[in-house]
Amino acid sequence: MDKVLGLKLGADDYITKPFSLSELTARVQSLIRRYVVLGAVAEKPHCMAFGPLVIDTAHIRVTYNGENVSLTGKEYDLLYFLASNPGQIFTKKQIYQNVWQEDYAYDDNNIMVHIRRL
Structure with a gap:
């Protein structure tokens, strides 16, 4: 339920404890990828x-x-x-x-x- 509420309130992502370093790294890389793609479009x-x-x-x-x-x-x-x-x-x-x-x-x-x- 916390995940749904967090996302509805505007969060791009939500991670629960405990989490692994590899999961955190993968999520950060995904957000960077999304930023790069959308950033390129935002410039246009x-x-x-x-x-x-x-x-x-x-x-x-x-x-x-x-x-x-x-x-x-x-x-x-x-x-x-x-x-x-x-x-x-x-x-x-x-x-x-x-x-x-x-x-x-x-x-x-x-x-x-x-x-x-x-």
Whole structure:
């Protein structure tokens, strides 16, 4: 329970006693690795990173584990919209109006098809 509470309060990691030196070393190395990867992206304000997924808004490009991901224009727009609003929940109508820039007239499967492809 302490682990869950610590993480919910904003901790990046939580380690319980007793712990081994090798576990502590591995956790520190993992945090350094994460800092280096996210630090490189932070220097590029036109990039958003979510683990191995990087959205480069300057070049309208998405990479996953360093490899380019082929997306249609609407798939990119949808991914960008969702990534720009982390933790928020949207109705299909809100997604449609923000991504397609049109009024949402009826309930079709268009949005779900695009989400499935992502």
